[in-house]
Amino acid sequence: MSRRTVREVMTVEVVTVTENTPFKELAVVMAGRGVSALPVLDASGHVAGVVFEADLLPKEEFKDDPKAKRLPWWRRWAEHAKAAGVIAKDVMTSPAIMIAPGASVVDAARSMDRARVGHLLVAGPGGQLAGIISRGDVMSVFLRPDREIREEIVREVFTDYLGTNPAVVHVRVAEGVVSLGGEVETKSMIPLAIRKSRSVDGVVDVNGGLTFAVDDTRGSLAAGLADC
Numbered sequence: 001m002s003r004r005t006v007r008e009v010m011t012v013e014v015v016t017v018t019e020n021t022p023f024k025e026l027a028v029v030m031a032g033r034g035v036s037a038l039p040v041l042d043a044s045g046h047v048a049g050v051v052f053e054a055d056l057l058p059k060e061e062f063k064d065d066p067k068a069k070r071l072p073w074w075r076r077w078a079e080h081a082k083a084a085g086v087i088a089k090d091v092m093t094s095p096a097i098m099i100a101p102g103a104s105v106v107d108a109a110r111s112m113d114r115a116r117v118g119h120l121l122v123a124g125p126g127g128q129l130a131g132i133i134s135r136g137d138v139m140s141v142f143l144r145p146d147r148e149i150r151e152e153i154v155r156e157v158f159t160d161y162l163g164t165n166p167a168v169v170h171v172r173v174a175e176g177v178v179s180l181g182g183e184v185e186t187k188s189m190i191p192l193a194i195r196k197s198r199s200v201d202g203v204v205d206v207n208g209g210l211t212f213a214v215d216d217t218r219g220s221l222a223a224g225l226a227d228c
Helices: 023-033 053-061 073-083 105-115 135-143 146-161 189-198 217-227
Strands: 037-041 047-052 119-123 129-134 169-174 177-186 205-208 211-214
Touching: 023 037, 023 053, 037 129, 047 053, 047 119, 105 119, 105 135, 129 135, 146 169, 146 177, 146 189, 177 189, 189 205
Parallel strands: 177 205, 177 211
Antiparallel strands: 037 047, 119 129, 169 177
């Protein structure tokens, strides 16, 4: 199956800062450019880390407030350190989580979820910054037109993968929801068609309504019982 890659959806023109960028300038750049993550580059132009909006919050969060709820000690140490920071190097998250431009959008979504971040930096040749991908970029696959999704399912799932005559199956897509109908050659093809259709970028759900000409699962079931 063809997958949308990070290269296809990432932002190439990235706003960056240096390790010595003052704290206030970080806030000004984020507000002025409408971004919530700033890659931090070292003197050689390599990625040193990334400053997220959340990295700037401790500066305000840890101002004296007797009514404020006390954080666990393990968070107090790290957050207090950031609250005392005055330049990007002090507050940045490092190392930054990087992803290759050829990785799939699915891989990017998984990495964001596991790391609980909203952005990933895209690694270029020699560790240089090639771009940045956000949650919004990942979600862009759901903006694919229904017609485009349908054509991909017919071509890649039924014609190329299953080798089925597309004239005998019906694929309808509405608001990203796929409805399958018609007849495939064997019963075992049905779960494959559903699973592969669901894996197509932009698909929200798949409703299966396929029938089959030959039940090729009976023989394998009988053979399995005979071996018991």
